[in-house]
Amino acid sequence: MKRWLSLGLAAAMSTAAAGAAQPVHTAPAQPATAKEADGASVDSTVAALYDVISGPAGAPRNWNRMRALFAPDAKLMVVTPNREGGGFALRTMTVEDYISRNMSAFNTNGFYEREIARTTDAFGQLVHVFSTYELLRSPNDPKPFMRGINSIQLAFDGKRWWIANLVWRAEDAGLALPERYLQSHQ
Numbered sequence: 001m002k003r004w005l006s007l008g009l010a011a012a013m014s015t016a017a018a019g020a021a022q023p024v025h026t027a028p029a030q031p032a033t034a035k036e037a038d039g040a041s042v043d044s045t046v047a048a049l050y051d052v053i054s055g056p057a058g059a060p061r062n063w064n065r066m067r068a069l070f071a072p073d074a075k076l077m078v079v080t081p082n083r084e085g086g087g088f089a090l091r092t093m094t095v096e097d098y099i100s101r102n103m104s105a106f107n108t109n110g111f112y113e114r115e116i117a118r119t120t121d122a123f124g125q126l127v128h129v130f131s132t133y134e135l136l137r138s139p140n141d142p143k144p145f146m147r148g149i150n151s152i153q154l155a156f157d158g159k160r161w162w163i164a165n166l167v168w169r170a171e172d173a174g175l176a177l178p179e180r181y182l183q184s185h186q
Contacts, residue, residue, distance in 0.1 A: 038069060039160035042127050045069060046115065046152060049163065050133070053102075054112040061106060063099050070095050071155065071162035079169040090167075112136040116147075119185045125156035132181045133168075147171045149181060 038048040052066045076098050082089040093101065105111070117132040129152040134144035148170035155164045171177050 035065065038065065039162065042120070042122075042129065042154055042161055045154060045161045045163060046118075046129055046131060049152070049166075050113050050115055053106075054114070054139075055106070056110045056138075058107050061099075066099065067095055069163050071164050074163055075165050077165070077167040079167065081172075110137040112139050112141075117182050117184045119181065125158075127154045127156075127161075128152070129154065130181065132177060147177055149177070 035048065037044045039045050048065065048069055052062055052069070055061060074095065075092050076095065077090050077092045079088055080091055081087075113133050113135050115131050116134050119130040121128045129150075131150040131152055133148055133150055135146040136144050148168055151167045151169075153164045153166075154161050156162075169175075
C-alpha cells in the first residue's frame with residue numbers, strides 16, 4: 001500500500017513539475033485587427049489597453065484588438081461598494097462580459113481612459129503594473145470625472161506579453177488616491 005501511495009505521489013509531483021514547465025500561454029494567431037506592436041512590451045500592452053477602450057460616443061471599439069491583449073481565461077475585476085450589507089464586493093468578468101456590459105455606455109458617452117502615473121514591479125516573466133488612471137468624456141476635458149488604480153498582471157510567454165488579470169478600484173469620497181500613486185516609479 002505504501003509503495004502505491006509513493007508511486008502515486010511521485011506521479012502527481014512529476015505531472016505538477018511538468019505543468020510548471022509549460023509556457024504561460026501559447027500564442028494563437030492574433031486577430032487581423034490587432035496591432036503588431038501590441039504585446040511587444042509591457043508599455044505597448046498597457047498603452048493598447050487604454051487606447052482600445054477610449055473614444056468618442058458612438059465610435060466602434062476594436063474589440064478583437066482588446067481580446068488579443070488578454071491571455072485565455074484572463075479575468076477583469078472591479079472593486080465596488082456592496083449594496084447588500086455594506087463593505088465591498090469584487091465583480092468578476094471575462095473580456096466578453098466587459099465588452100457586452102460597456103457597449104451601450106460607449107455608444108452613448110465619450111470615454112477616454114488615460115494613464116497618469118505608474119508603479120511597476122517585475123520578476124522574470126511576471127510583471128505587476130499599478131497604473132493610476134483618469135477618465136474623461138472628451139480628450140480635452142479640463143478635469144476627469146473619475147480616477148482610480150488599475151492593477152494589471154502581465155506574463156511573458158517567450159514571444160509576447162499577455163494581460164493575465166486586471167483589477168481596478170475607483171477613487172471615491174472615502175478613498176482618495178495617495179500622492180505616491182500620482183507619480184511614476186519604474
